[in-house]
Amino acid sequence: MNRLMVAVLWITVKGGLNYPFEDPELSPDMFQGDIGIPPLKQRNGMNTALHLWPNRTVFFEIEPNKFRDEHMALIRQAMNTIQEKSCVIFRNATEAERSSSLLITSQNKGCSTLVLGFRNFTNKMNLQLFDPGRGCFRIGSIIHEFLHVLGFEHQHVAQDRDQFVRIAWENINPEFKINFINNDKISNFSSFGETYDYDSVMHYIPTAFSKNGMPTIIPLKEVGQRMGQRLGMSEIDVRKLNKMYKCPGYV
Numbered sequence: 012m013n014r015l016m017v018a019v020l021w022i023t024v025k026g027g028l029n030y031p032f033e034d035p036e037l038s039p040d041m042f043q044g045d046i047g048i049p050p051l052k053q054r055n056g057m058n059t060a061l062h063l064w065p066n067r068t069v070f071f072e073i074e075p076n077k078f079r080d081e082h083m084a085l086i087r088q089a090m091n092t093i094q095e096k097s098c099v100i101f102r103n104a105t106e107a108e109r110s111s112s113l114l115i116t117s118q119n120k121g122c123s124t125l126v127l128g129f130r131n132f133t134n135k136m137n138l139q140l141f142d143p144g145r146g147c148f149r150i151g152s153i154i155h156e157f158l159h160v161l162g163f164e165h166q167h168v169a170q171d172r173d174q175f176v177r178i179a180w181e182n183i184n185p186e187f188k189i190n191f192i193n194n195d196k197i198s199n200f201s202s203f204g205e206t207y208d209y210d211s212v213m214h215y216i217p218t219a220f221s222k223n224g225m226p227t228i229i230p231l232k233e234v235g236q237r238m239g240q241r242l243g244m245s246e247i248d249v250r251k252l253n254k255m256y257k258c259p260g261y262v
C-alpha cells in the first residue's frame with residue numbers, strides 16, 4: 012500500500028472527512044482556504060468593538076434564487092443555533108443597512124467568507140450548493156462561515172497553538188504554507204481566556220493543504236480526535252462567542 016492509499020484509508024477511518032482539496036472550505040486560491048481578504052495574521056477572535064456587529068445583530072441578505080428550500084432551511088438552522096447559544100441575533104437587512112450587511116450567496120465555488128467581522132462595506136459569505144449534509148451544506152460548515160462573519164479566525168493559528176499541535180511543514184504544499192503561519196505577536200485578537208480547542212468548528216482537518224495526503228496538523232495531546240469536525244459549535248466555541256459579544260453572564 013503506498014502512502015497516498017494509507018492516508019486515504021486513514022481519513023476514511025477517521026470518519027469520512029474529505030481529502031484536502033475536495034474540502035470546499037480549503038479552496039487553494041483563498042487565504043487559509045476560505046477567507047477572501049487576509050486578516051493580517053491576527054489571532055483567533057476579534058476583540059475590537061469596531062469589527063463586532065453593532066447591537067450584536069448580523070443584518071443579512073440572502074441573494075434571491077441562489078438556494079433551494081432545503082438549503083435555506085439549513086442556513087436558517089445555522090443562524091438559529093447561534094442565536095440559541097448566544098445573544099447574537101440575525102435579521103434581514105433594511106435598505107439603509109445593505110451597504111454594510113452580510114450577503115449570502117452561492118455564486119462562487121467553495122465555502123468562504125470575504126472578511127472577518129463587521130465592516131463598512133458588504134461582507135459576503137459564499138456557500139456552494141451541495142446536497143444537504145455534504146460540503147458547504149454540512150451544518151457545521153455553515154456555522155463555521157458564520158463564525159468568520161462574526162469575527163473568528165481559524166483555531167490552528169492561535170498564538171498558543173505550538174503547545175497543542177505540531178504543524179508538519181514537511182507535508183504542507185509549499186504554496187499554502189502561508190495558511191499556517193502564526194508569527195504575529197501583536198494583535199487585537201484574543202482567545203477570550205479559553206484554551207486551544209481541538210474540537211472547535213473553526214479547526215482545520217488534520218490533512219488540510221497536505222501535499223501528500225499525510226497530516227499537516229498533528230495533535231500533541233491526547234484529545235485531538237475530532238479535529239476538523241463540522242457537526243456544530245464546541246462548548247468552547249460557544250463560550251468564546253458569548254465573551255466576544257459580551258453576552259449577559261459572560262461580561
Ligand SMILES: [Zn+2]
Pocket residue numbers: 036045046155159165
Ligand atoms: Zn474558515
